[in-house]
Amino acid sequence: MYFVPLEQDVLSLELDDSFSDLYLHKDPGSVFLAAKALMDIQRRHGYIPRIVGKGDNARRLADLLLRMRKELDAEESSGLTDHSVRGILPSASVESLIIIDRDVDFGSALLTQLTYEGLIDETVGIKHNQADVDTSIVGPTPVPQAQESSKAPQQTSKQGQKRKIQLDASDQLFSQLRDANFAIVGDILNKVARRLETEYETRHSAKTTSELREFVNKLPTYQLEHQSLRVHTNLAEEIMKNTRSDIFRKILEVQQNNAAGADPTYHHDAVEELIARDVPLKSVLRLLCLESCMSGGLRPRELENFKRQIVQAYGYQHLLTFHALEKMELLQSRASTATMLLPATGAQTGTRTNYNYLRKNLRLVVEEVSEKDPSDVAYVYSGFAPLSIRLVQCVLQKQYTLSLIRGGSASTTPSPASIASPGWLGFEDLVKNARGATFSIVQKGDDKAVRARQTLSGNNATKTVYVFFLGGITFTEIAALRFIAAQEAPRRRIVICTTSLINGDRMMDAAIEGKNFAKTD
Amino acid sequence: MDAAPMAPSNPLANWERLGDSFYRKVPIYDAVFDEDLELDNYILAGAPYGGALALHRDESKPMRFRDAHTARSSIDIYSCSGKPINQINWEHGAVRGLGWSDKEELLVITEDGTVRRYFGLHGDFTTFSLGNGAEEYGVRACRFWTSGFVALLSNNQLIAVSGYEEPRPKLLAPCPEGEVSSWSLIPPSYTLSRSVEVLLAVDKTVYMVDPTEAEDKVLQNGPFKHASVSPTGRFVALFTAEGKVWVVSSDFQSKYSEYDPESRVTPRSVEWCGDDAVIISWEDEIHLIGPNGVAARYYYDGTVHVVPEFDGVRLITNDTCEFLHKVSDVTQEIFRLGSTSPASVLLDCIDLLEKKSPKADENIQRIRASLPEAVDACVKAAGHEFDTYWQKRLLKAASFGKSVLDLYNSDEFVEMTEKLRVLTAVRDFQIGLPISYEEYMRLTPERLIDRLINRHEYLLAIRISEYLQVAADRIYVHWASQKVKVSTVDDEAVCKLIVKRLEGKPGISFELIAQAAYDEGRSHLATSLLNHEPRAGKQVPLLLTMEEDEIALDKAIESGDDDLVNFVLLHLKTKLPLSSFFRMINTRPMASALVETNARVDDTELLKDLYYQDDRPIDGSNVLLAEALDKTDLMRKTETVGLATRLLADSKDPTVVLQQKLLTEASQLLKIQDGLDKDLADRTEFLGLSLNETVYRLIRSGYGKRAHKLQGEFKMPDKTYWWLRLRALVAKRDWGELEELARAKKSPIGWEPFYNEILGAGNTKLASLFVPKCNNLPVADKVDMWVKCGMVVKAGEEAFRAKDVNTLELLRARASGPAASEVERMINQLRPRK
Numbered sequence A: 001m002y003f004v005p006l007e008q009d010v011l012s013l014e015l016d017d018s019f020s021d022l023y024l025h026k027d028p029g030s031v032f033l034a035a036k037a038l039m040d041i042q043r044r045h046g047y048i049p050r051i052v053g054k055g056d057n058a059r060r061l062a063d064l065l066l067r068m069r070k071e072l073d074a075e076e077s078s079g080l081t082d083h084s085v086r087g088i089l090p091s092a093s094v095e096s097l098i099i100i101d102r103d104v105d106f107g108s109a110l111l112t113q114l115t116y117e118g119l120i121d122e123t124v125g126i127k128h129n130q131a132d133v134d135t136s137i138v139g140p141t142p143v144p145q146a147q148e149s150s151k152a153p154q155q156t157s158k159q160g161q162k163r164k165i166q167l168d169a170s171d172q173l174f175s176q177l178r179d180a181n182f183a184i185v186g187d188i189l190n191k192v193a194r195r196l197e198t199e200y201e202t203r204h205s206a207k208t209t210s211e212l213r214e215f216v217n218k219l220p221t222y223q224l225e226h227q228s229l230r231v232h233t234n235l236a237e238e239i240m241k242n243t244r245s246d247i248f249r250k251i252l253e254v255q256q257n258n259a260a261g262a263d264p265t266y267h268h269d270a271v272e273e274l275i276a277r278d279v280p281l282k283s284v285l286r287l288l289c290l291e292s293c294m295s296g297g298l299r300p301r302e303l304e305n306f307k308r309q310i311v312q313a314y315g316y317q318h319l320l321t322f323h324a325l326e327k328m329e330l331l332q333s334r335a336s337t338a339t340m341l342l343p344a345t346g347a348q349t350g351t352r353t354n355y356n357y358l359r360k361n362l363r364l365v366v367e368e369v370s371e372k373d374p375s376d377v378a379y380v381y382s383g384f385a386p387l388s389i390r391l392v393q394c395v396l397q398k399q400y401t402l403s404l405i406r407g408g409s410a411s412t413t414p415s416p417a418s419i420a421s422p423g424w425l426g427f428e429d430l431v432k433n434a435r436g437a438t439f440s441i442v443q444k445g446d447d448k449a450v451r452a453r454q455t456l457s458g459n460n461a462t463k464t465v466y467v468f469f470l471g472g473i474t475f476t477e478i479a480a481l482r483f484i485a486a487q488e489a490p491r492r493r494i495v496i497c498t499t500s501l502i503n504g505d506r507m508m509d510a511a512i513e514g515k516n517f518a519k520t521d
Numbered sequence B: 001m002d003a004a005p006m007a008p009s010n011p012l013a014n015w016e017r018l019g020d021s022f023y024r025k026v027p028i029y030d031a032v033f034d035e036d037l038e039l040d041n042y043i044l045a046g047a048p049y050g051g052a053l054a055l056h057r058d059e060s061k062p063m064r065f066r067d068a069h070t071a072r073s074s075i076d077i078y079s080c081s082g083k084p085i086n087q088i089n090w091e092h093g094a095v096r097g098l099g100w101s102d103k104e105e106l107l108v109i110t111e112d113g114t115v116r117r118y119f120g121l122h123g124d125f126t127t128f129s130l131g132n133g134a135e136e137y138g139v140r141a142c143r144f145w146t147s148g149f150v151a152l153l154s155n156n157q158l159i160a161v162s163g164y165e166e167p168r169p170k171l172l173a174p175c176p177e178g179e180v181s182s183w184s185l186i187p188p189s190y191t192l193s194r195s196v197e198v199l200l201a202v203d204k205t206v207y208m209v210d211p212t213e214a215e216d217k218v219l220q221n222g223p224f225k226h227a228s229v230s231p232t233g234r235f236v237a238l239f240t241a242e243g244k245v246w247v248v249s250s251d252f253q254s255k256y257s258e259y260d261p262e263s264r265v266t267p268r269s270v271e272w273c274g275d276d277a278v279i280i281s282w283e284d285e286i287h288l289i290g291p292n293g294v295a296a297r298y299y300y301d302g303t304v305h306v307v308p309e310f311d312g313v314r315l316i317t318n319d320t321c322e323f324l325h326k327v328s329d330v331t332q333e334i335f336r337l338g339s340t341s342p343a344s345v346l347l348d349c350i351d352l353l354e355k356k357s358p359k360a361d362e363n364i365q366r367i368r369a370s371l372p373e374a375v376d377a378c379v380k381a382a383g384h385e386f387d388t389y390w391q392k393r394l395l396k397a398a399s400f401g402k403s404v405l406d407l408y409n410s411d412e413f414v415e416m417t418e419k420l421r422v423l424t425a426v427r428d429f430q431i432g433l434p435i436s437y438e439e440y441m442r443l444t445p446e447r448l449i450d451r452l453i454n455r456h457e458y459l460l461a462i463r464i465s466e467y468l469q470v471a472a473d474r475i476y477v478h479w480a481s482q483k484v485k486v487s488t489v490d491d492e493a494v495c496k497l498i499v500k501r502l503e504g505k506p507g508i509s510f511e512l513i514a515q516a517a518y519d520e521g522r523s524h525l526a527t528s529l530l531n532h533e534p535r536a537g538k539q540v541p542l543l544l545t546m547e548e549d550e551i552a553l554d555k556a557i558e559s560g561d562d563d564l565v566n567f568v569l570l571h572l573k574t575k576l577p578l579s580s581f582f583r584m585i586n587t588r589p590m591a592s593a594l595v596e597t598n599a600r601v602d603d604t605e606l607l608k609d610l611y612y613q614d615d616r617p618i619d620g621s622n623v624l625l626a627e628a629l630d631k632t633d634l635m636r637k638t639e640t641v642g643l644a645t646r647l648l649a650d651s652k653d654p655t656v657v658l659q660q661k662l663l664t665e666a667s668q669l670l671k672i673q674d675g676l677d678k679d680l681a682d683r684t685e686f687l688g689l690s691l692n693e694t695v696y697r698l699i700r701s702g703y704g705k706r707a708h709k710l711q712g713e714f715k716m717p718d719k720t721y722w723w724l725r726l727r728a729l730v731a732k733r734d735w736g737e738l739e740e741l742a743r744a745k746k747s748p749i750g751w752e753p754f755y756n757e758i759l760g761a762g763n764t765k766l767a768s769l770f771v772p773k774c775n776n777l778p779v780a781d782k783v784d785m786w787v788k789c790g791m792v793v794k795a796g797e798e799a800f801r802a803k804d805v806n807t808l809e810l811l812r813a814r815a816s817g818p819a820a821s822e823v824e825r826m827i828n829q830l831r832p833r834k
Helices: A018-024 A029-045 A057-076 A108-111 A118-125 A144-155 A173-178 A182-205 A211-243 A246-260 A263-274 A280-296 A300-314 A320-329 A334-340 A353-362 A377-381 A387-396 A398-405 A446-457 A475-485 A504-511 B329-335 B342-354 B359-366 B368-382 B388-404 B413-425 B437-443 B445-454 B459-466 B473-486 B491-502 B510-517 B521-531 B538-547 B549-559 B562-575 B578-586 B589-602 B604-612 B617-630 B634-647 B654-682 B691-700 B704-714 B718-731 B735-742 B752-760 B764-770 B777-789 B792-801 B805-814 B817-830
Strands: A004-007 A010-011 A049-055 A092-100 A130-132 A162-166 A438-442 A463-470 A494-497 B015-018 B022-028 B042-046 B052-058 B074-078 B084-089 B093-100 B108-112 B116-117 B124-129 B139-145 B148-153 B160-161 B180-186 B199-200 B205-209 B214-216 B224-227 B235-239 B245-247 B254-260 B269-273 B275-281 B284-288 B295-299 B305-310 B312-316 B320-326
Touching: A004 A108, A018 A029, A018 A320, A018 A504, A029 A057, A029 A463, A029 A494, A029 B562, A049 A057, A057 A092, A057 A438, A057 A463, A092 A387, A092 B634, A108 A280, A108 A387, A108 A475, A118 A173, A118 A182, A118 A211, A118 A475, A130 A398, A130 B538, A173 A182, A173 A211, A182 A211, A182 A246, A246 A280, A263 A280, A263 A300, A263 B718, A280 A300, A280 A320, A280 A504, A280 B805, A300 A320, A300 B654, A300 B691, A300 B718, A300 B792, A320 A504, A320 B295, A320 B617, A320 B654, A353 A387, A353 A463, A353 B052, A377 A387, A377 A475, A387 A398, A387 A463, A387 A475, A475 A494, B015 B295, B022 B388, B042 B093, B042 B295, B042 B305, B042 B312, B074 B108, B108 B139, B108 B148, B108 B777, B124 B604, B139 B180, B148 B180, B160 B199, B199 B224, B224 B269, B235 B269, B245 B275, B254 B284, B269 B312, B269 B320, B305 B578, B329 B342, B329 B368, B342 B359, B342 B388, B359 B368, B359 B388, B368 B413, B368 B437, B388 B413, B413 B437, B413 B445, B413 B459, B437 B445, B445 B459, B445 B473, B459 B473, B473 B491, B473 B510, B491 B521, B510 B521, B510 B538, B521 B538, B538 B549, B538 B562, B538 B752, B549 B562, B549 B589, B562 B578, B562 B589, B578 B589, B589 B604, B604 B617, B617 B634, B634 B654, B654 B691, B691 B704, B691 B718, B704 B718, B718 B735, B718 B752, B735 B752, B752 B764, B764 B777, B777 B792, B777 B805, B805 B817
Parallel strands: A010 A494, A049 A092, A092 A463, A463 A494, B093 B139, B180 B224
Antiparallel strands: A004 A010, A049 A438, A130 A162, B015 B022, B022 B320, B042 B052, B052 B074, B074 B084, B093 B108, B108 B116, B116 B124, B139 B148, B148 B160, B180 B199, B199 B205, B205 B214, B224 B235, B235 B245, B245 B254, B269 B275, B275 B284, B284 B295, B305 B312, B312 B320
């Protein structure tokens, strides 16, 4: 089992079913595959010196890694001939592996992603770095020049035809846009358009032949950029059409309020209206699940009410859907989780993420974050920092996170303290309020060899941190991690690993019953 | 006894000239067998590469009766130095074939065609039968090659077995009738057809038999008493009726030499010594026949047995074990009398050097030009030497020559010293593996170590493997397995001992040791040993065969490998009664999760049983519900939903009650939809829709009353109903009905949605009707609403009422014609008059 590199810094196992396997079927097969893939990395780069993690499946993954290391030791025959597998030492270039179980933070993933790439994913869907977009939006696939003349007549954009758009770092413009909040995408597009135009205008000012040649040389890149500009402008407009709609706004409002911790019952009317207006079931369920996750379940009476309305509106087969959601612990009745409402009692910590407590103590809500020039990862959800990312920050950016909690001015300068206190140190009590096991394991090796290597390589080299999202990661979280990576840039390199890319819709898809009562012939 | 006598022996001792080349007989061991052992009465088979010897009393010869003990039949296994390794009591009938494979497995074939393959020299064996009529006709004799053998039946049928791992006895082509006077075979690796070929001397001629045909070679000089094929299968030695030895090519096209042993007695055997010489032997006499019929003769005091090897023969008597082989060219070049080859000079230099004679340097300078070759030759010759004195001498010469050279790659020299150390160690009479350098190269170090393991020489095996850097885990595992078999102390102690000894050794497979313990019947020990096996993939299958089901399941779960868990579950499901199977998975969440997931796809009945047994009514009813969705027929659908409902009947749990209620609704709705389809449409239009969709469609198709009735029946909230009505009417463009609605005093969803939906449908006039009804909206919004309907004046009035001059001014800018002046008027009215 190997990782598929989606980007320079993103490795995915592309296990589309991993989310439903893990949380619905409770089949930890993908944990095993993840362990295999990580073992492959360890075989090449040496044992990861420290494994930090949160969540029960994360714990399982770490245990499997330890176990596989033992198995590998047994596997390698005493033959000294095969050096490649022998005597793997703790790696000198890797600092740690941070494993975050998706079920620690379902809430963030249920929110509508507000970065550009995230919104593309929400509206048209991205699969393996590609989005299938209707040709009526982005225009037909460009044909190679030679054939253009002959085929042009047939290529008139037919309705309903899909065109695959490659979305990765090979597209310069897209790399600028992808992780930005959608609010400023328009500005960036404008700026780029203007720059391209002025550049194109230089052809008039080109006087000497060499200047002209220079311009002609640049022409292909220019055309490429122009093409991508056109695609993204159209795409952005399409998304804008969606985000301006009444329904989108209503959904977003409910989400934002849930994230901010306002009393969710206020919005029940809005949700009911959405049901009556027949918006896609996914959107409605996302809202209910979000509420359930963020505030520890719905009141039994209200849940019953919603259940009734939804099966009436979308069909009785969705009794199965609800059952699945309950099994995934995405949508629960408050009765079963009553004990969890008291913050930090320590009685049953670890069975459910206490957003109320963490929102306050990890400052998940950052109202004043600027979307244009963000100072905190909260920009990805326009003011809400995903808990999963905050947890990563607890490990990597201790100083900053502490300053956030104390409410002092946020200093992003990395301090050596974060290296001195590894793992969850300093945040143990806080982290207990999130669901699942918390652990920090040191993989030891032959001490002498390690020290020898350290002296050889020196301590100033860039160290890699693997951040593994078990059960899937959203594009917004990737954006947030890249934001952190940029801050940590010279000292650390962050590689994001995941079982698959998910979003709220895909989470719901895992649960939603696809069949209905209509006659199937 | 020692292979390395202190005094230097003459290197030319026992050399015998045979045509152009020399042969030498190297004594390796003496005092091999007990004097009382009458070798003459025994069949002797030697394993290739200096392996063990198997002795079995020749039943056809009379034997002096000593006591009951010796009278008992047995097969005795000795090392070449005469050290007894094992004795196999034999009570399985007449032995018709006794031979070895190159893995040192002893093969014993009895008259009835049963083959016993003894591996590991210590009595472990597997058995198989030749079949093909062997039982009926009886086996007469067998001939072996390194990985197989051919059996000759008394009806002249030939049965070939190639490979012992999965033996498949195969009948060769049928042969002619007649007395088989002698026979031999060509191993598959040396035939064109790549399958074994047999030479069968029948009457006066020889037949070549392979799987497809028996070809008569049309010879006249038979019957041949002996036929023997050379190690490479190129030549055949035949002993003719006239008592002569012929060497012919194996296709019988050309005859190379003829030799007359001048003896009336037929020799006991005719064998090849390497590929160049034939050995014929009588009881105490041996003739070595070289090319062109030249021969050397050796005489013995007692019986001598000839064991052919690839590069020579071993000669076994009661007193000695000798190796007779052709002197290699390099050795000959160095030691031959009067040799002036550079290598020979180099060797002499050592003598001179020891005498501190300046001639040493002089000689070296003389052969300077060919010194590298001389060094190479010395290194090679050292390998062929059995005497450690001369090995050292030659290496010393090589080392001296090397030191004079500026550049010389010493790898071969170093390797040779390593190889010689190993050879010396295994040739020791205690071990008794008189393997030649050439054979060692063919055997490879790994298999040499295997042979040591077979002899339980673990310490030497480990030393050699460490010295040669070969994997040693097999040795440890074999040791431990042996320990498990023979030790009599209790399980705990054995386990502890083994674990302690093997701690920290990489690559140890506890699975194999555990298997050995299990085979020995010590299953408790096997289980505790398996605990030390880190690889679950290895633990689990053995645990399953040991019927340690629960432990196997737990180990599989620990490994996290879901394929492995599924494997165990599948095994258990077929093996255990359902109730115990459920009990077993019940306490293990991962197991039950996997069972559920798999059953959901292909075995819903199992799932129902599971949920019933676990008392999970909702799960059980959900299975039925899912089944209902798959049914195509309406009757069946409602029936299954009914079943699902009934499962939930007795519970008081509110969730269950709700579920039950909703399921009842579901079948109710289906019934109503069926009715609607029949009444209103001639096809299925409503069936399968959700309640909301049904209501929406009814209204859109103008059946408002029926829709209203449905709302009541299903207690649909008013708000939902109103929304549906609004959307359906807008979709139907039923403006009249909407206008009607506008007259109502109150709407549960407010009036704003009406405005929005109707405006969205493009009817601004109707939309404007609803603006005044939106009382609770702020003025600014209402102004906006009017504007969207294109009614600037109305918007103005709204603003006017709120006394909002700014808005009015904005409106004025947008208005035109009469509207503009109207707005202007309002602004003026609001402006404070001065």
